Amino acid sequence: xxxxxxxxxxxxxxxxxxxxxxxxxxxxxxxxxxxxxxxxxxxxxxxxxxxxxxxxxxxxxxxxxxxxxxxxxxxxxxxxxxxxxxxxxxxxxxxxxxxxxxxxxxxxxxxxxxxxxxxxxxxxxxxxxxxxxxxxxxxxxxxxxxxxxxxxxxxxxxxxxxxxxxxxxxxxxxxxxxxxxxxxxxxxxxxxxxxxxxxxxxxxxxxxxxxxxxxxxxxxxxxxxxxxxxxxxxxxxxxxxxxxxxxxxxxxxxxxxxxxxxxxxxxxxxxxxxxxxxxxxxxxx
Amino acid sequence: xxxxxxxxxxxxxxxxxxxxxxxxxxxxxxxxxxxxxxxxxxxxxxxxxxxxxxxxxxxxxxxxxxxxxxxxxxxxxxxxxxxxxxxxxxxxxxxxxxxxxxxxxxxxxxxxxxxxxxxxxxxxxxxxxxxxxxxxxxxxxxxxxxxxxxxxxxxxxxxxxxxxxxxxxxxxxxxxxxxxxxxxxxxxxxxxxxxxxxxxxxxxxxxxxxxxxxxxxxxxxxxxxxxxxxxxxxxxxxxxxxxxxxxxxxxxxxxxxxxxxxxxxxxxxxxxxxxxxxxxxxxxx
Numbered sequence: 001x002x003x004x005x006x007x008x009x010x011x012x013x014x015x016x017x018x019x020x021x022x023x024x025x026x027x028x029x030x031x032x033x034x035x036x037x038x039x040x041x042x043x044x045x046x047x048x049x050x051x052x053x054x055x056x057x058x059x060x061x062x063x064x065x066x067x068x069x070x071x072x073x074x075x076x077x078x079x080x081x082x083x084x085x086x087x088x089x090x091x092x093x094x095x096x097x098x099x100x101x102x103x104x105x106x107x108x109x110x111x112x113x114x115x116x117x118x119x120x121x122x123x124x125x126x127x128x129x130x131x132x133x134x135x136x137x138x139x140x141x142x143x144x145x146x147x148x149x150x151x152x153x154x155x156x157x158x159x160x161x162x163x164x165x166x167x168x169x170x171x172x173x174x175x176x177x178x179x180x181x182x183x184x185x186x187x188x189x190x191x192x193x194x195x196x197x198x199x200x201x202x203x204x205x206x207x208x209x210x211x212x213x214x215x216x217x218x219x220x221x222x223x224x225x226x227x228x229x230x231x232x233x234x235x236x237x238x239x240x241x242x243x244x245x246x247x248x249x250x251x252x253x254x255x256x257x258x259x260x261x262x263x264x265x266x267x268x269x270x271x272x273x274x275x276x277x278x279x280x281x282x283x284x285x
Numbered sequence: 286x287x288x289x290x291x292x293x294x295x296x297x298x299x300x301x302x303x304x305x306x307x308x309x310x311x312x313x314x315x316x317x318x319x320x321x322x323x324x325x326x327x328x329x330x331x332x333x334x335x336x337x338x339x340x341x342x343x344x345x346x347x348x349x350x351x352x353x354x355x356x357x358x359x360x361x362x363x364x365x366x367x368x369x370x371x372x373x374x375x376x377x378x379x380x381x382x383x384x385x386x387x388x389x390x391x392x393x394x395x396x397x398x399x400x401x402x403x404x405x406x407x408x409x410x411x412x413x414x415x416x417x418x419x420x421x422x423x424x425x426x427x428x429x430x431x432x433x434x435x436x437x438x439x440x441x442x443x444x445x446x447x448x449x450x451x452x453x454x455x456x457x458x459x460x461x462x463x464x465x466x467x468x469x470x471x472x473x474x475x476x477x478x479x480x481x482x483x484x485x486x487x488x489x490x491x492x493x494x495x496x497x498x499x500x501x502x503x504x505x506x507x508x509x510x511x512x513x514x515x516x517x518x519x520x521x522x523x524x525x526x527x528x529x530x531x532x533x534x535x536x537x538x539x540x541x542x543x544x545x546x547x548x549x550x551x552x553x554x555x556x557x558x559x560x561x562x563x564x565x566x567x568x569x570x
Contacts, residue, residue, distance in 0.1 A: 010509070011546035066351050068549070224295070261296035264353070 001263065003135050006031065012068040013038040018058065019135075025119040025127050032128065033058040033080040034136055037072040046142035046278040047077045047132065049166075051124065051158075053149030055102045058082050061148070064260035070268045074275045077138055081128055084151065085117040099187045105178070106154030107202050109191035116193060125165070127159055142285075144274040148172040148263055149227070150184070152219075156204035156237075160212035168277035170218035170270050171248050172236040172263050173225055176237035177205035183231035216247040220266045222256030279280040288420050291316065298323040303343065303421075310404040310412050311370040317413065318343040318365040321422055322357040324352030329424035331563040332417065333361045333487045333556065334451075336409065336432030336439040340387045343367050346433070349545035350489040355553045359560045362423055366413055368435065370402040390463070392487050394476035403476060406487075410443055410450070429559040433457040433548055434512070435469070437504075441489035441522075445497035453562035455503035455555050457548050458510055461522035462490035468516035493525040501532040503558050505551045507541030 012098040023030040039045055048071075050061050056245035058080045061067070071078050084090075084104030091113040093100035100114075109118035115280035124223040133140045139249035145166045147155035152174020178184035179199040192198050221234045226232075234250055256262040287516055291303040299322040308315040310366050333356075335346050343365045346352070356363050369375075369389030376398040378385035385399075394403035417426045430451045433442035437459020444454035463469035464484040485491035506519045513519075519535055526533035541547040 008545050009542055009546040010507075010540040010550075012550045016546055064348050066549075069351070069553075089353050180532070220447075222295075253293040257294055261294040261301055261353075264351075265297045266293075268354075 003131065011035070012072040013195075014068065014072045016062065016068065018062070021131055023085070023123060023127060025122045027117050028087050028090055029087045030085065030123065031058055031082055033062040034132070035062075035068055035071055035078040036136060037075050037077065039075060039137060043075075043137060044139035045075055045077045046144070046273050046275070047079060047138045048278075049124070049139065049143065049145040049147075049155070050078060050080050051106060051145070051147030051151030051154040052080065052083050053147070053151050055097050056083050056151075057102070060260065061170050061263070064264060065267055066264035067271060070271045074271060076271060076275055076278075077132075077136060079132055080130070081124055084120060090117045097249055098183065099169075099190055103150065105150060105184070105190050105191060105202070106158060106186050107188070110198075111191060114191050120154075121158070124154065125162060142278045143166060144168040144170075144278055146170045146172070146270055146274070147174070149232070149258065150175055153178055153184070153204060157202055157207060158219075159203060159214050160207040161201070163213065167184055168216070168274050169214050169284070170273060172266065172270070173221050173227070173232055173258055174204065174219065174234070174237070175231055176233050177203055179203040179206060181231050181233070183227065192218050205236050205240045208237075208244050208246065213244065214246060217241060217249065218270065219248065219250045220253055220262075220269070222253050222262045223252065224255050224259065225258040225262070227258055288416065296320070297357040299353065299357045303347070304498065306416055308370070308408060308412060308448070312402050313370045313372050313375055315370065315408065315413075316343055316367055318347040318418070320347075320353055320356055320363040321421060322360050322362065324360060324422060328360075328422060330360055330362050330422055330519040331427035331560070332364060332423045332425065332431070332513075333559050333563075334409070334428065334432075335363060335365050336391060336436030336441070336443075337365065337368050338432070338434030338436050339368070340382050341368050341436075342387070345545065346548065349549060350552055351549035352552050352556060355556045359556060361560055361563075362417075362421060362558060364413070366409055369405060375402045383468065384475055388472055390434065390435060390469070390472050390476060390487070391443060392473070392476050395483075396476060396478050399476050400505065405439075406443070409439065410447060427452060427456075427563045429453040429563055431455045431457070431555055431559070432459070434517070434543065435460055438463050438469075438489060441502075441568055442487055442492060444499050445489060445492040446486070448498065453501070453559050454499050455558060456505075456545055457551065457555070458506050458512070458517055459489065459504065459519070459522070460516055461518050464488040464491060466516050466518070467568055468512065490521050490525045493522075493529050493531065497510045498529065499531060502526060502534065503555065504535045505538055505555070506534065506535065507538050507543065507547045509540050510543040510547070512543055
């Protein structure tokens with residue numbers, strides 16, 4: 001698997017890189033960002049995945065997420081994938097920011113025309129981890145995952161669908177129950193069809209209702225988030241976790257919106273929370 | 286002076302805003318960013334100016350500078366102006382990134398066509414401080430200034446030209462001696478003409494040689510900066526400061542480039558350094 005280095009910059013003592021590779025599952029070149037903290041030669045470091053939200057690429061959180069200072073301190077690799085396939089031959093809905101490029105929703109599309117390239121579930125869960133393992137000083141037995149908005153949905157559903165793969169999962173303003181939100185249901189139907197059982201396998205609340213489990217959850221949500229009531233609705237996740245006895249820390253952050261100002265403010269808390277669960281001595285999982 | 290609020294977001298406990306106003310000296314609307322940290326009602330807070338480099342607007346350091354966490358902790362207002370006038374009727378050199386829009390060089394142009402709108406010295410030194418004083422909880426007796434590259438040149442020359450106006454001055458990879466660098470001399474000549482005396486009044490090294498003083502200087506410079514030898518040349522500043530007995534802390538930062546990865550890594554050091562010199566108890570100035 002050949003990796004093309006797009007850029008490298010020393011940052012907070014580590015290296016922030018941007019890379020492109022030919023994705024087999026997506027069938028197009030895919031770009032992603034990796035921060036490698038300062039480390040001893042030969043060391044293998046834990047990995048935190050950050051899945052981004054609608055309209056984003058790998059670059060938004062890389063530019064505005066303010067994760068490098070703390071990741072450098074904690075010795076944590078941060079991987080920031082793109083949110084969809086892009087480029088020549090990739091289906092898109094240019095007038096709809098909730099479908100197509102920038103809106104892959106972390107599922108493997110089965111419906112035309114999306115099924116040709118939109119395989120973000122397999123890409124994030126299987127293909128890109130192999131690329132990371134082969135090219136970076138990563139200990140793939142110590143992975144955690146987080147994300148924002150659509151990427152929060154991605155983090156939650158991937159962790160729920162792959163028990164044990166991630167030592168911990170958190171989210172910033174996730175789409176908790178996308179199959180029942182006007183904001184997200186159309187995209188899920190476009191990619192996966194209308195079968196309820198299929199949709200439930202890609203929805204955090206439904207997955208929990210149907211028996212999927214994670215050890216615990218940390219969710220931050222801004223109270224001034226304009227998508228709170230229509231799209232995000234963390235109280236649905238709270239209710240599902242309560243029913244399922246999943247320990248959930250849901251922090252309603254007064255006055256914060258949906259932007260990277262919200263994410264960057266609480267990024268440090270999430271990184272420290274994950275590292276506590278990624279340490280070799282941790283017996284949480 | 287009417288201020289139009291372009292955006293407001295809670296961030297690290299404070300508020301990051303973007304504002305537009307009609308600049309009298311530039312003759313066009315100008316946009317700038319201000320971060321106001323959390324504070325007691327009625328408090329008046331010290332101000333740090335960050336002047337940006339070539340091609341930048343107010344937004345680059347706002348997005349990538351990572352100043353808010355520490356500014357919130359320290360109770361410091363951060364003001365990030367644009368780097369030139371822009372818009373209808375403003376002269377530009379669209380094929381030259383070192384002249385015109387995004388390249389105001391913090392001087393008051395005297396030469397046509399630039400003299401109509403390019404008045405960045407008066408804008409930063411006089412007009413925008415009045416706007417800040419009128420609209421924000423700022424203690425204008427406690428201002429400091431920093432900047433990057435062209436903005437480092439701006440910070441140094443403004444501080445040298447206005448003794449006592451800024452309690453402290455620092456810079457990230459400043460253009461130390463712009464009148465002798467191919468990188469910057471053409472723009473200075475375009476704005477100010479070729480008279481050496483005039484040019485020397487807008488050049489940090491020349492100003493120091495000609496007797497201007499600041500109490501001390503903090504400069505960070507990346508060793509992997511591709512503009513180091515042709516454009517920046519901090520050793521010329523080091524030599525001038527040594528001759529003039531100005532205490533200079535010049536830190537050559539191994540492996541860092543010219544990007545915001547370099548700036549964000551050392552931003553915290555600069556904020557803490559300035560705040561130590563902005564505190565009411567400080568007797569340094």
